[in-house]
Amino acid sequence: DIQMTQSPSSVSASVGDTVTITCRASEGLSSYLAWYQQKPGKPPKVLIYGASDLQGGVPSRFSGSGSGTDFTLTISSLQPEDFATYYCEQAYSFPFTFGQGTKLEIK
């Protein structure tokens, strides 16, 4: 299985800040990476696929980059509704696997 490692595991930030979350894969994924946002008691919601393609309806303050084994999710100008847990997920090979999550908290 491909192992996905996110860092940091948690981060504190203020409204208006820019935050970057990193995801590293144990082997190359090309661009077959997605990012999901999950709020407490809710299912995950896809933000980005193909490492950098924004899902329809997702605000442009979310952006993704990377290929191969190293990827980043950047959230610019943080809004109150962005405080949540973020997961990366590889869809390069079976079984699909997720990172352990990064919890974004309000400072």
Add this chain to the structure above:
Amino acid sequence: QVQLQESGPGLLKPSQSLSLTCTVSGGSISSGGVYWSWLRQHPGEGLEWIGYISDSGSTYYNPSLKSQVVISLDTSQNQFSLRLSSVTAADTAVYYCARVTYYYHRSGYQPVFDYWGQGTLVTVSS
């Protein structure tokens, strides 16, 4: 707007079988080009993909669960189901059903979990 809703028992005893159903509304489960998936999330932890089934009935399972899992399709009811046999406390989790659509990007087509049910907590306890 596609909606998914899980249903099934919330409490099981060890060694029993878990059976969950996902009812799909707002779209046909037989529409081509999509897959129907189950995932789970252990309390306070990350997400684990269990498997998925195509609209034609082809299945793909996570090898870590393959010996326990069966995913099936009921097109007449617009539902798909998960059966997990011989459960233990380690199977306690929130179970989600989700639709998988293949999206095109610069490297090819990628499966994306684009619609999810709200999740159902299944507890295994004696």
